[in-house]
Amino acid sequence: MKERRNKSYYPLMLDIIGKPCVIIGGGVVAQRKAESLIEAGATITLISPACTEQLEEWALGGHVSIIKKHFQTGMTELREALLIFAATDQAEINEAVRLEAEALGKLVTVADDSKRSGFIVPAVVRRGKLVISVSTTGASPAVAKRVRQELEKTYGEEYEVYLELLQELRSLIKLKVKDTIERQAIFKSMLEWDLLGWIRSGSFISSSKQALMQRIEAEPTLAGIKKLDKWIRELTE
Numbered sequence: 001m002k003e004r005r006n007k008s009y010y011p012l013m014l015d016i017i018g019k020p021c022v023i024i025g026g027g028v029v030a031q032r033k034a035e036s037l038i039e040a041g042a043t044i045t046l047i048s049p050a051c052t053e054q055l056e057e058w059a060l061g062g063h064v065s066i067i068k069k070h071f072q073t074g075m076t077e078l079r080e081a082l083l084i085f086a087a088t089d090q091a092e093i094n095e096a097v098r099l100e101a102e103a104l105g106k107l108v109t110v111a112d113d114s115k116r117s118g119f120i121v122p123a124v125v126r127r128g129k130l131v132i133s134v135s136t137t138g139a140s141p142a143v144a145k146r147v148r149q150e151l152e153k154t155y156g157e158e159y160e161v162y163l164e165l166l167q168e169l170r171s172l173i174k175l176k177v178k179d180t181i182e183r184q185a186i187f188k189s190m191l192e193w194d195l196l197g198w199i200r201s202g203s204f205i206s207s208s209k210q211a212l213m214q215r216i217e218a219e220p221t222l223a224g225i226k227k228l229d230k231w232i233r234e235l236t237e
């Protein structure tokens, strides 16, 4: 990867379920990368002569395959990988991994050299389907972590239920409202409902969802949606 003074990364969400990812190194940094890859369902191979206890445990649980060797050029695991993480404490080994990965046309991140990395890993808040990624473009990972912690306070657990609900309501409205402009106005208007307050109050239960869906079905128009604002407020109080 050519060094660029003002790199501008392209953020995206990858579906890496079952995709081969290779980590070189078995220390705390490798462990942190393994943890987020496990969460995303990747098939992980880790190459390192020594590993943290947690990594050994994940290997026993079948979450990670560990090859207890030093990195060497020409290892087939790299050839097959989608993503490669160079995370040893040896700068020259990380650089050798980077060069080989790039020769193979692979995306590689280098734990001690973000300027040469093909991608970097952000700090992440997960609330079910809501995923908030924070990056400082490598300027200060500590700040990325701090911002993540701040966002965790603002976007609480209730967002998980909120998004599950909105997804279902959105599917229902897609079925019932054929006009694109009205549909989009409805989706925007639904954001005015105090669903988060309702969920936080603890009074939102599965029958509440049914009642809400019945009301939407009874009047699937922008006017009908606006009327529900008051109904929700009363139930939340």
Ligand SMILES: C[C@@]1(CC(=O)O)C2=NC(=C\c3[nH]c(c(CCC(=O)O)c3CC(=O)O)Cc3[nH]c(c(CC(=O)O)c3CCC(=O)O)/C=C3\N/C(=C\2)[C@@H](CCC(=O)O)[C@]3(C)CC(=O)O)/[C@H]1CCC(=O)O
Pocket (backbone or CB within 6 Å): 032, 033, 036, 109, 110, 111, 112, 113, 114, 115, 119, 120, 121, 122, 123, 124, 134, 135, 136, 137, 138, 139, 140, 141, 142, 143, 144, 145, 148
């Ligand atoms: C977000 C997070 C995700 C994760 O790792 O999963 C992540 N680093 C985290 C924590 C963290 N890392 C470091 C500290 C100590 C304090 C500090 O240095 O600030 C802390 C804080 C702590 O541990 O408390 C040290 C550090 N980090 C990098 C270098 C090398 C260098 O700078 O080149 C050095 C050694 C510097 C040195 O030698 O002194 C490089 C990278 N770290 C990145 C990601 C990428 C940029 C992210 C961005 O800003 O966009 C990037 C470029 C590459 C990459 O690894 O992908 C995770 C927080 C997860 C969370 O808690 O939410």
Ligand SMILES: NC(=O)c1ccc[n+]([C@@H]2O[C@H](COP(=O)([O-])OP(=O)(O)OC[C@H]3O[C@@H](n4cnc5c(N)ncnc54)[C@H](O)[C@@H]3O)[C@@H](O)[C@H]2O)c1
Pocket (backbone or CB within 6 Å): 024, 025, 026, 027, 028, 029, 030, 047, 048, 049, 050, 051, 052, 069, 070, 071, 087, 088, 089, 090, 093, 110, 111, 112, 141
């Ligand atoms: N990107 C980040 O988030 C971040 C955070 C802190 C530090 N760092 C950088 O990452 C590097 C690694 O940090 P750490 O705390 O995990 O180090 P660590 O000392 O805990 O682990 C280093 C690992 O590299 C392995 N290793 C050494 N030589 C190897 C080889 N030839 N082949 C395969 N594996 C080999 C060791 O077995 C060990 O498991 C540090 O040097 C630091 O510069 C990055």
